[in-house]
Amino acid sequence: MVTIRKMSSLSAPNVTSTDLNAEVFEKLARARLLAEPPLINGTHASGDDDLNPDAGIFSSDVRHAAVLIPIVAHAPLSVILTERTGHLSSHAGQIAFPGGKVETDDASPMAAAVREAREEIALDGSFIEPLGYLPTYRTGTGFIITPSVALVRPGFHLVPDPAEVADIFEVPFQFLMNEANHKIDSRTWRGNERRFYAMPYGERYIWGATAGIIRALYRRLFSA
Template sequence: MTGAPQSLLRDRLLRALTTASKPSSDYDFDKTAPGERALRPAGVLAAFDGRGRLVMTKRASGLRHHPGQIALPGGKVDPTDADETAAALREAHEEVGLDPAQVEILGTLPAHRTVTDFAMTPVLGLIRGEFTPRPEAGEVEEVFTVPFAHIADPANYRVEKRRWRGDWRSYYVAPYGPYYIWGATARVLHALALRLNP
């Protein structure tokens, strides 16, 4: 998707950013959630390339936290980051080799509360020009892309559940080919899909 089609994608994403929605949380399906406590700020980059495909990662299997999981590039806000957007751009550069200068930032979605006590802010953007991913050794096992049509269709999301810390937890999934997109990542993408289809 180049030229005019990317401008159409840009318009759809900008319209989605103006659509009101409730904050999301990993506890959306639970009857009880932990009380108020300080959350650590984080930013993740939901960036679409020139073909209208979302750049995603498969985390390395040897990582201590979330090994092998599908994720958007991003991470916690460091003291040197101005905000969540800066953190998302920095992490995307480190994890997949994306030059921040190539990214047109469109805006942010409401922060998503994770079970690991992060307030994860999704940052929407478009990648300008050619981009060849360079996975960060030891952190990222694979970089792949998912078509906008898959991300934008609420019908591609479903709710599954599993036992976690002695209790049943429900969460969104949006599988794509061999990639099992689930948890917080699927939840924020589902929120985007709902905004794209008000």
């Protein structure tokens, strides 16, 4: 069973993204993240409408998903991301966190995210220390996503599931938590211009819901 350890009387350390090592990050995350899963039918703290408040982009067909935000306890910290295969029916070729649909037999969104990480990239659960949740993120394609944050101990061996994952790579956590790297881009979608966050990293173009969730993590940790 995947559980989140609760720490009593924990206050958030006053740090910036440049100060973080694994120990300080864990204290910060446990202090500022949600220890319990957010309500799916509650208020969504962020979503694809953040930059498109009047666009009416949401689908009425709502599906619940969970993603794992795996922070690797390297020095410096890094984040595991995947590139989805080009033949998938949705979000083909995009950069994404490991994750997927929350099944009825998943004990929690964190359990679903850990399961999906095992299935997609063979990340063994014994390397994962769950830290907490972000509030849900709603996408224009009808997903309500519960972002589940975890610290990952080095020493794992990742293998992509070729049916879903074309590549696995890591991005420095400090790069993603630097607001100067949070760009705003736009594309035409369903006949309307849609704005979204983007975080280009070398040849990788991190955008859409993944970039939006990274932005939400930044705000939760460093703008709270």
